[in-house]
Amino acid sequence: MSKKSTDYWKTNLKYLGVLLLIWFSVSFGFGILLAETLNQFQIGGFPLGFWFAHQGSIYAFVLLIFVYVYLMNKLDKKFDVDEV
Amino acid sequence: MVGLTFLVYIVIAIISRAGSTKEFYVAGGGVHPVANGMATAADWMSAASFLSMAGLIAFMGYSGGQYLMGWTGGYVLLALLLAPYLRKFGKFTVPDFIGERYYSKNARLVALICALFISFTYVVGQMKGVGVAFARFLNVPFDTGVLIGIGIVFFYAVLGGMKGITYTQVAQFCVLIFAFTVPAIFISLQMTGNPIPQIGFGSKGTDGVYLLEKLNQLSVDLGFDAYTSIDQGNLTNMFFITAALMFGTAGLPHVIVRFFTVPRVKDARISAGWALLFIALLYTTAPAVAVFARTNLINTLSETPYSEAPSWFTNWEKTGLLTFEDKNADGKIQYVAEARTNELIVDQDIIVLANPEIANLPPWVIGLVVAGGLAAALSTAAGLLLVISTSISHDLLKNYLRPDISEKGELYAARIAIAVAVVAAGLAGLNPPGFVAQVVALAFGLAASSFFPAIILGIFDKRMNREGAISGMIVGILFTTTYIIHFKPQLGGSGLPEDFWWGISPEGIGTLGMGINFVVAILVSRFTASPPKEVLELTERIRTPRGSDGPKNSIH
Numbered sequence: 001m002s003k004k005s006t007d008y009w010k011t012n013l014k015y016l017g018v019l020l021l022i023w024f025s026v027s028f029g030f031g032i033l034l035a036e037t038l039n040q041f042q043i044g045g046f047p048l049g050f051w052f053a054h055q056g057s058i059y060a061f062v063l064l065i066f067v068y069v070y071l072m073n074k075l076d077k078k079f080d081v082d083e084v
Numbered sequence: 085m086v087g088l089t090f091l092v093y094i095v096i097a098i099i100s101r102a103g104s105t106k107e108f109y110v111a112g113g114g115v116h117p118v119a120n121g122m123a124t125a126a127d128w129m130s131a132a133s134f135l136s137m138a139g140l141i142a143f144m145g146y147s148g149g150q151y152l153m154g155w156t157g158g159y160v161l162l163a164l165l166l167a168p169y170l171r172k173f174g175k176f177t178v179p180d181f182i183g184e185r186y187y188s189k190n191a192r193l194v195a196l197i198c199a200l201f202i203s204f205t206y207v208v209g210q211m212k213g214v215g216v217a218f219a220r221f222l223n224v225p226f227d228t229g230v231l232i233g234i235g236i237v238f239f240y241a242v243l244g245g246m247k248g249i250t251y252t253q254v255a256q257f258c259v260l261i262f263a264f265t266v267p268a269i270f271i272s273l274q275m276t277g278n279p280i281p282q283i284g285f286g287s288k289g290t291d292g293v294y295l296l297e298k299l300n301q302l303s304v305d306l307g308f309d310a311y312t313s314i315d316q317g318n319l320t321n322m323f324f325i326t327a328a329l330m331f332g333t334a335g336l337p338h339v340i341v342r343f344f345t346v347p348r349v350k351d352a353r354i355s356a357g358w359a360l361l362f363i364a365l366l367y368t369t370a371p372a373v374a375v376f377a378r379t380n381l382i383n384t385l386s387e388t389p390y391s392e393a394p395s396w397f398t399n400w401e402k403t404g405l406l407t408f409e410d411k412n413a414d415g416k417i418q419y420v421a422e423a424r425t426n427e428l429i430v431d432q433d434i435i436v437l438a439n440p441e442i443a444n445l446p447p448w449v450i451g452l453v454v455a456g457g458l459a460a461a462l463s464t465a466a467g468l469l470l471v472i473s474t475s476i477s478h479d480l481l482k483n484y485l486r487p488d489i490s491e492k493g494e495l496y497a498a499r500i501a502i503a504v505a506v507v508a509a510g511l512a513g514l515n516p517p518g519f520v521a522q523v524v525a526l527a528f529g530l531a532a533s534s535f536f537p538a539i540i541l542g543i544f545d546k547r548m549n550r551e552g553a554i555s556g557m558i559v560g561i562l563f564t565t566t567y568i569i570h571f572k573p574q575l576g577g578s579g580l581p582e583d584f585w586w587g588i589s590p591e592g593i594g595t596l597g598m599g600i601n602f603v604v605a606i607l608v609s610r611f612t613a614s615p616p617k618e619v620l621e622l623t624e625r626i627r628t629p630r631g632s633d634g635p636k637n638s639i640h
């Protein structure tokens with residue numbers, strides 16, 4: 001395995017790690033494990049923990065995928081493995 | 085309105101019928117990512133998402149979030165961990181990948197059986213949903229409803245294969261999302277003056293009190309838990325169910341196969357994003373609908389004299405899905421948490437259908453909702469049937485029993501298989517064994533505990549070999565199935581909820597099964613021979629996007 005492809009793969013794994021950490025935090029973290037604590041705060045008429053479980057985590061999921069696509073398209077170009 | 089939508093579906097099916105196996109299985113691999121996103125969304129959102137989920141949440145409150153997060157979060161996993169690599173791999177099915185990555189016909193067979201089992205239980209539930217919807221709105225008996233459903237799915241799935249299904253699903257997505265959001269917007273305007281339901285249900289009502297605060301108060305007054313309050317005793321279970329649904333989503337064959345239909349790896353990534361965006365439209369509206377419906381239900385019915393009950397009340401009473409029993413004989417409806425004195429039972433499945441009537445919306449809106457529900461059920465059924473037919477003609481026939489079959493013969497076999505599958509699913513839906521409904525929810529647990537680890541390890545762990553993957557899949561699915569059967573009285577199990585391990589219900593156990601699968605697979609693989617050189621090369625190759633037309637064109 002060449003140095004170049006190792007680097008490409010390592011950067012990919014780094015992106016995955018960070019994005020999946022956010023994925024876990026907004027849903028399992030804010031929406032479930034910390035929901036009770038967060039419910040003491042409000043945004044608009046929503047208790048915050050409830051909002052994450054019923055709305056916020058879903059918005060975050062959508063954003064995460066689009067950020068990932070952006071990062072990977074850039075990475076593919078940088079390492080010259082992108083498609084025509 | 086319903087008739088018009090059907091005409092559209094059939095015309096699309098005729099225009100885009102399939103001519104080759106590649107078109108039949110993966111729509112020729114040339115679907116635009118946005119179109120594929122819509123088709124995936126329609127495929128994904130079943131009759132259950134459309135008709136039952138908002139009602140389920142309305143009665144569960146905060147804990148209902150497990151379905152919202154669970155059925156959306158899986159797409160992040162799909163986009164980041166599966167879709168791009170499987171697209172680069174460039175074959176037709178999940179068993180294809182398992183079979184080649186684990187250089188084993190037996191691995192392919194195990195995967196094939198799992199795929200068939202998961203898809204079939206799932207599709208039977210859809211056919212039943214189609215029957216219920218047709219029966220209610222064409223005023224025909226349930227059986228006739230199912231038969232009409234069989235006829236329509238038969239026509240366009242057999243003819244068009246993946247190509248016909250994909251473009252029909254695009255149309256179905258538009259119908260179903262329009263049908264779901266329009267009533268929600270009307271009701272949101274009515275109750276809060278805000279046209280966006282997602283914001284509306286966190287806004288103040290016409291009386292200046294926050295809607296959620298008011299609902300919490302109403303619920304507590306009637307003896308229920310406050311709507312937004314967190315059930316601490318259930319958190320572990322909620323965690324496990326959410327995870328099982330997420331990992332299950334990412335392991336469902338009819339979802340994964342979608343990412344084989346786009347031209348390039350980068351299209352597979354973005355198309356998961358589009359799919360989730362389109363799904364999120366419905367999934368963020370549903371909790372708003374739930375809050376509106378629950379509030380309206382209590383406001384309209386609680387302590388109302390039965391003689392003054394609105395007309396929708398008596399209409400639904402006739403179906404038996406809503407029942408009133410005047411226990412204290414005061415002529416009024418008492419809707420309270422205490423089962424002894426509660427006089428009103430509302431089936432959660434009618435919430436979405438009855439919602440426009442409860443909110444006094446015009447009849448055409450109700451017609452729209454019906455068309456939407458049918459679109460949701462039909463699109464999911466078609467997608468699942470395709471996976472079943474592909475599994476039989478491609479995985480079983482072409483790659484297992486008769487490798488010498490011609491392309492024409494394979495296409496012919498695929499058409500026969502889908503025809504047989506439609507009829508079999510329809511018959512099972514006509515006469516659903518009592519446990520079908522139970523099994524559908526568990527398909528996720530089974531997908532999570534079998535496919536998900538095998539695919540992830542196949543991509544991210546080069547050392548993973550045949551022995552590890554097969555033993556992991558078998559142990560994972562056996563554990564999950566045993567636990568489920570033991571704790572589901574509907575399946576003849578004898579276990580009691582008190583004996584759940586760490587309070588985890590059968591719906592959530594797939595998460596633990598998945599963990600076991602991972603551990604077993606990694607342990608076994610480290611003590612057995614490394615995979616052969618060609619497989620190591622295959623694993624390398626799928627990790628970079630370039631050259632995704634097929635395995636032969638790889639570079640580097």
